[in-house]
Amino acid sequence: MKLSTALLRAVPGAFILNSGIGKLGLDEESAAGLQQMAANGVPMVENLTPAQFGKFLSYGEIAVGSALLLPFVPTRIAGAALTTFSAGLVANYFSIDSMTEDDGVRPSQDGIPLAKDTWLAAIGLALLISGGSEKSKKSKKSDKKK
Numbered sequence: 001m002k003l004s005t006a007l008l009r010a011v012p013g014a015f016i017l018n019s020g021i022g023k024l025g026l027d028e029e030s031a032a033g034l035q036q037m038a039a040n041g042v043p044m045v046e047n048l049t050p051a052q053f054g055k056f057l058s059y060g061e062i063a064v065g066s067a068l069l070l071p072f073v074p075t076r077i078a079g080a081a082l083t084t085f086s087a088g089l090v091a092n093y094f095s096i097d098s099m100t101e102d103d104g105v106r107p108s109q110d111g112i113p114l115a116k117d118t119w120l121a122a123i124g125l126a127l128l129i130s131g132g133s134e135k136s137k138k139s140k141k142s143d144k145k146k
Contacts, residue, residue, distance in 0.1 A: 005075055005130065008123050009068040012082060017065025023058035030054070041092030060085070079127025086124050089117035 026034075031054030038053070039046045045053055064085045067078045092114060093099050099111030107115035 001071055001075070005127070006071075008127055009075070009078055012120055012123055013065045013068025013078075015065070016061050016082075016085070017069060020058045020061025020063075020065055023054065023061065026054035026058060028054070031057075037096075038088070038092060040095040041090075042088050075127050075131030077131075079124050079129075079131050081124075082120060083124030083128055086117055086120035089114065090121050093117060 028050045032050035034057060035045055035048065035050055035053040038057075045056075048056060064081045067073045067081045093107075093111060094104070096111075096114075099108060099114055100106060101108055
């Protein structure tokens with residue numbers, strides 16, 4: 001794994017894993033608040049109870065963070081996980097009017113904490129696009145030599 005890929009995986013991976021671990025055992029009131037906010041971007045989460053949502057969110061974050069941190073998980077898989085995870089966060093940002101300025105894109109003061117999630121989406125897409133096994137790169141090189 002290249003150093004640049006390792007850095008792109010390690011930093012958000014550690015952050016997301018820590019966030020997921022911090023949400024283990026989330027009380028129902030806190031889970032309900034997060035669920036209400038998440039439903040703006042991903043309406044189907046309303047079908048879960050707050051307890052179910054809290055577990056889903058914490059386990060999901062732990063899974064995504066772990067996929068990014070574990071070197072045996074292929075980069076494209078880790079990138080796809082991060083891209084999917086961050087798509088929900090970015091959908092939330094664009095779904096809440098108070099998060100953006102009147103143009104609907106630039107973050108308002110309230111939206112700055114959520115706007116940072118676009119960075120996660122960019123990192124996920126970079127991993128998804130650049131990912132590939134060293135074996136396939138080596139076999140392409142050997143095919144060119146023939």
